[in-house]
Amino acid sequence: MSPNVSYFNHNSRDAPRGPVKNICCIGAGYVGGPTCAVLAWKCPDIKVTITDISEERIAAWNSEELPIFEPGLDAVVKEARGRNLFFSTDVDGSIAAADLIFVSVNTPTKEAGIGAGLAADLCYVEAATRRIATVSKKGAIIVEKSTVPCRTAESMRKILEAVSPSTDASFEILSNPEFLAEGTAIEDLLDPARVLIGAMPTPGGQLAQQRLAEVYARWVRPEAIITMGLWSSELSKLAANALLAQRVSSINAIAAICEKTEANVHEVSSACRLDLRIGSKFLEAGVGFGGSCFQKDLQNLIYLSLSLGLPEVAEYWKQVLVMNAWTKRRFSKDIVQKMFSTITSKHIAVLGFAFKADTGDTREAPAIDVCRDLLEDGAVVHIYDPKVSEASIDRALMAKGACSHTATKGKGYIVEPSMQQACAGASALVFMTNWTEFSSKQVDWKAIYQSMSKPAFIFDGRNVVKDVEALKKIGFSVYKSGVGY
Ligand SMILES: NC(=O)c1ccc[n+]([C@@H]2O[C@H](COP(=O)([O-])OP(=O)(O)OC[C@H]3O[C@@H](n4cnc5c(N)ncnc54)[C@H](O)[C@@H]3O)[C@@H](O)[C@H]2O)c1
Structure with missing residues (x-):
């Protein structure tokens, strides 16, 4: 595609067009x-x-x-x-x-x-x-x-x-x-x-x-229907996704600083959100973005920049992806390190597999990378997601080459029918999707704690847990992305 080819001289041979039927x-x-x-x-x-x-x-x-x-x-x-x-x-x-x-x-x-x-x-x-x-x-x-x-x-x-x-x-x-x-x-x-x-x-x-x-x-609403040039419209979609992804990587970069300084990224982001110039959306720190669009649209923008001879622009947007990949990897490493640097044969409940709540879509879900890391480190992973089928989980993990090096039989992971069943016998539970059922008042945290191996860890990559102190009182060791406890 050459950006120099002009369409403005296009010899239009338009047929008369009536309303769309x-x-x-x-x-x-x-x-x-x-x-x-x-x-x-x-x-x-x-x-x-x-x-x-x-x-x-x-x-x-x-x-x-x-x-x-x-x-x-x-x-x-x-x-x-x-x-x-x-x-x-x-x-x-x-x-x-x-x-x-x-x-x-x-x-x-x-x-x-x-x-x-x-x-x-x-x-x-x-x-x-x-x-x-x-x-x-x-x-x-x-x-x-x-x-x-x-x-x-x-x-x-x-x-x-x-x-x-x-x-x-x-x-x-x-x-x-x-x-x-x-x-x-x-x-x-x-x-x-x-x-x-x-x-x-x-x-x-x-x-x-x-x-x-x-x-x-x-x-x-008429004011929401915006007409513009063809090329601006095509580029607007890539630009919007790049800007949204960039916000997520930016707040995750701040989260890493929080963890080293005992600052709390949720406090920091709520302070930033109040600035109307910044706005309130897409400033939730966690285990990184997923979904079918952000990653590929950024890659697309990077490629476009390179094709147009703009390597500095490409490098700028590339850092958004670098930060996202690093955020996911850092989360997995933290789990291993906090669990006494070994998770071999330990049972770990992964709660949520979809890339976000209210969808069954697993494309580029951070849970895939984290499950792969845990399996590679020898853990037995118990996965529960209210809307993702076992077949979709199998497909997603297989596509990433995720497999257990220690499982003598089976896949090294088990897809469970409920949160409670995923947690029973586990040494840790890891939140990977912010489904509302995980933060519901109906969750009996005492019963979950009793059903788990001790010490019982919670790793929250999605800001699911709000009352950390209450969970600590029950006996859990709680770690949240971007919170320097
Ligand atoms: N998923 C999102 O949230 C989202 C949001 C905005 C834009 N988009 C963009 O929209 C597009 C579609 O995304 P999606 O998530 O719906 O993809 P998808 O994979 O869910 O659906 C695409 C469908 O197109 C069908 N298909 C492919 N080639 C075909 C052909 N020649 N004839 C008939 N059917 C064909 C496939 O079988 C598939 O069912 C992508 O460009 C994506 O980037 C996606």
Whole structure:
């Protein structure tokens, strides 16, 4: 992709476009599913088909047990499904019928070849674009919903124009990055802080932008619908995630100083939050960020900076990732060190495996790294998460090569059905996700303490434990990230 290629002279061959009546979403994942389910729910007169190459995923969307857990999602899907919301594996048929197509496929980091470990792998975007070029109807609007490197729309246009069988095909590409956060996706989609719609400054681009804005205007506050240039919109998503991740790494860097100085990072961060220029969000110290986006979007930004000949900029953002990896490793090391420098054959309860509360998503979850470290050090790990299945835990740990070097049989870890069962017989419990059930008043800490091996340790990487003194009184040794006890 060359940033010097200009689109501003693009010879627009726009077909007249009326209001959007039929939408197709390619990719029925964490973004495509909830986003278009909410759209269908709010716009009953628009037919919305969410399509995916994964038969398993589509079957789950059509079943009682949706493939992802998201508070409020079930009710939205159940009301709209079969009315104007459909889930289908007929990718071509769904594209062919649509006058607006969201591309919501995955954009993981490349694992091999040029840019491996940093660049976005756009093979899924390209495959989807080729299907659009081949089967979409004239004048269809194409919307980048996936997070993509800046100027991806330019590559998409080249593919569309080269592959389309029609000599007078007309494609308008918009950028409409998604800002939902897993765990609050439905809330975020119903009342988004902003909806960005980026377009080329051509008459066709402006008209397509207006058509998509009209769809959102059915339920989104007008002042939250922001129109801008295509490249700014693409870059805004990477910029927003980089800034959020940077806050987490910054507060974790302060947490490390707190632990050495007997300062308390929660006191420090609450003091910082009161400054309106800083703001109150994403200043929770802990065991680092996870999720499918921050890591890969930062890698993407680093790669973009390097490609643009900006090594200092790349180095700046790289430190955010370095700090995150170090934070996770430091947490594991602390566990071993505080448990008398050996955890061989000790039972350790890991409470929470999802990368954050209210989601079953384990992508890049810090729990994966910490479990891997504990297993490598010979511990027997008992994992409990209210929303993550054993199969997902197995997949996540296997992908990281996490295995026990001491287990003579089995995997070296056991997935437990409850917090109490994970803790029974354990020498330590480690909080890796801030599920509300862990901090609930219903938790009988005395009973948990009695069921554990002594001394009984608590390692809190998620600020779950609020009343440390009460737990100490029971007999626990408590360690919290960023608190210098
Ligand atoms: N997960 C989030 O919280 C989040 C938030 C904002 C943006 N994003 C971005 O949204 C995009 C999608 O993320 P996700 O978490 O939904 O990914 P996902 O892996 O959950 O879903 C992507 C889906 O696309 C399908 N797919 C891939 N190629 C296809 C093709 N050619 N035709 C049909 N289906 C195809 C896959 O089978 C998969 O089900 C990514 O670019 C991501 O960075 C994610």
